[in-house]
Amino acid sequence: MSRVRVHNFSLSIDGYGAGPGQGLAEPLGAGGEELHGWIFPTAYWHERSGEPGGSTGRDDAWLRAGDEGIGATVMGRNMFGPVRGPWEAWDAAGDAGPWRGWWGERPPFGHEVFVLTHHARDPEVMEGGTTFHFVTDGIRAALEAARGAANGADIRIGGGVHTVREAVATGLVDELHVAIAPVLLGGGERLFTGNWAEDGYRLAASEQGEGAMHVRLARS
């Protein structure tokens, strides 16, 4: 049975998963890049960026685990891109063609990716095995489609904050890896609203990394 997992979700010490003012210039909001500061020194990040070297400590191990055994990804539209409103309006405003994600022509997924949106759109077949599907009927439908595409492997909720919270609210998220980064954001989107303990989550593992504190939450 496919499990639904969240990985490498960076959280500020004041509880925000993205800074305020997300947009094309700052996809993660103000200060959001700092949240991911623990990722950039790792060997896995270097590998993914085609660079040698990098650290091979605990941060690296947690980062890597996020790609293991994943057969499909679900993400919110804010994570897919800065486009708000109908896709056509964005396309009409520029001359670069339709928005096809932050990741260039060869996204690092290599599997089916289901993007939640209120605006229908045909799938985008990318290089390297990634296809972006656009799902207009909600998180449960996206998870169901992802389950079909994952072929027995696990499903990852990619983000952002709103989508993770929404998926948790469905009761269908089995585990989450949260990396608490030494950053004060001041505002943004909160991850922990509601009572996660009452919702059945418990702390399944924790470890001090080099640049973040890692915790894994699991439904009991």
Place this chain on the structure above:
Amino acid sequence: MSRVRVHNFSLSIDGYGAGPGQGLAEPLGAGGEELHGWIFPTAYWHERSGEPGGSTGRDDAWLRAGDEGIGATVMGRNMFGPVRGPWEAWDAAGDAGPWRGWWGERPPFGHEVFVLTHHARDPEVMEGGTTFHFVTDGIRAALEAARGAANGADIRIGGGVHTVREAVATGLVDELHVAIAPVLLGGGERLFTGNWAEDGYRLAASEQGEGAMHVRLARS
């Protein structure tokens, strides 16, 4: 000039400084003891408890720093004890005399302690140099009294969550050491309400301890 400092403020990963349901049986609320799990293994805690041994790593160093250079302490009544409402009603209900704090006849402060309360009461002179004063006219008055008593040394805000937030809101807190513990509380009192970055705080230091992630916030 005395600085106003907060130290060893343990925070859960979901942002709570104390669990729900604080009371005599659970002074820190449900799960609150776990929040302080990083403290108990340290050498400093062992020393304070009259026991040999203990760890001498980063957690120990951060814990110790909380007592250095402190000349007076301000705390909320929930930190002083489980008593709610008038002191007399509590005293009438039991036969153990007035509530004189959680710490026995020789509290570990060794200086003047100012307890915020809505109910006036005479000072309690304890052994070892601690006197509890009861302040009914608010956090600013308590800080001013503490400044007088500290004799040039620093003032510590002892807690709990509400008192720390209130002190921060006055703009008079110079620095805070927050220890983020790998604990999911689910509910309780949140530390980070409002926008601390806009209020002038920045991350001044951070370090991964053995059992918690330590951060120091300072007003810039």
